[in-house]
Amino acid sequence: MEWMYNYVVWSILFSLLSLIWHLRWKSSYRSSKLPPGPRGWPVIGNIFDLGTLPHRGLAALKQKYGPVVWLYLGPVKTMVILSAGAAEEFFKNHDFDFSDRFVNVSMKSHEFYKSSMALGAYSSYWRTLKRICTVQLFSNKRINETVLIRQKCVDVMLSWIEKEVEKDASGGIEVIKFVFPTSFNLIGNLTVSRDLMDPYSEMASEFYSALSGIAECLGRPNISDLFPWLR
Known part of the structure; x- marks a missing residue:
């Protein structure tokens, strides 16, 4: 009977943790004014909502929630842009607010990403690097030369x-x-x-x-x- 007792205890504990997580998620979601999206599960978030074909899963989410969808990939908060109009609004009209890029753990091991224009955080160094590339490398004159x-x-x-x-x-x-x-x-x-x-x-x-x-x-x-x- 000991295994039955352990099973009941762990089931109750898991249910309580799930309920607490759900209540905290619900209150934080309402107060933070986040984009719409599926609720997700504790710990794993919305990983299973993407399915085996993520591009089709995201297309289905777009039909239900709109061009901007909020997901939890595990505990990682993720905002997905699913239309050209929304992408233009984010990266053209609000490019300063969304200029940083996600850097995975593999690239952080020696911190080489900090000197990269593609992955480095927005800073005075990044602005200088971009200015040099724009003027010295990517201008029409330099390209034609x-x-x-x-x-x-x-x-x-x-x-x-x-x-x-x-x-x-x-x-x-x-x-x-x-x-x-x-x-x-x-x-x-x-x-x-x-x-x-x-x-x-x-x-x-x-x-x-x-x-x-x-x-x-x-x-x-x-x-x-x-x-x-x-x-």
């Missing part, structure tokens, strides 16, 4: 692909292995006026494998991103 360099790098990449097709009778190749060194060579030609990488060199192969592994690790789902108390 580098047309010949970009064309040369693309032509070289096409010649690599043609040689690879001639070597492989099946005609199947991994284009990414040529796009990757071309991107680095473009950066090299723009900064130091020389190519940095040959796709057939051992160094290029090792570098490609290393960066592919890093990208895979950074993009891999991490449960501690949804449940911060596991970090």
Whole structure:
């Protein structure tokens, strides 16, 4: 009978915790004026509302709650934008309020993200970095000045692909292995006026494998991103 007693005790405890969570969620939701969204479950939130096909789950939520939906992915509060009009309102008319980006645990390990324009927090450093890129790299004048360099790098990449097709009778190749060194060579030609990488060199192969592994690790789902108390 001991197992029955433990079962009843844990069931009552879980029910009480769920009730307390629900009452706290209901009162905080009403007072905070959050966007509409499904209530979700304790601890896991709305993870199961997304289903096995999240894009379809979000489309269904849009039909029910509108273009802006509030979700809890675990304990992480998440606002989902589901229309072009809402996206324009957020990121064009209120871009200052929503300028920061979510940074997962993998990218925070050595804090390199702080020097990134894509992931760094809004600050004086970030504004300076953006100003330099806008004026020195992304202006129409600078882009037009580098047309010949970009064309040369693309032509070289096409010649690599043609040689690879001639070597492989099946005609199947991994284009990414040529796009990757071309991107680095473009950066090299723009900064130091020389190519940095040959796709057939051992160094290029090792570098490609290393960066592919890093990208895979950074993009891999991490449960501690949804449940911060596991970090």
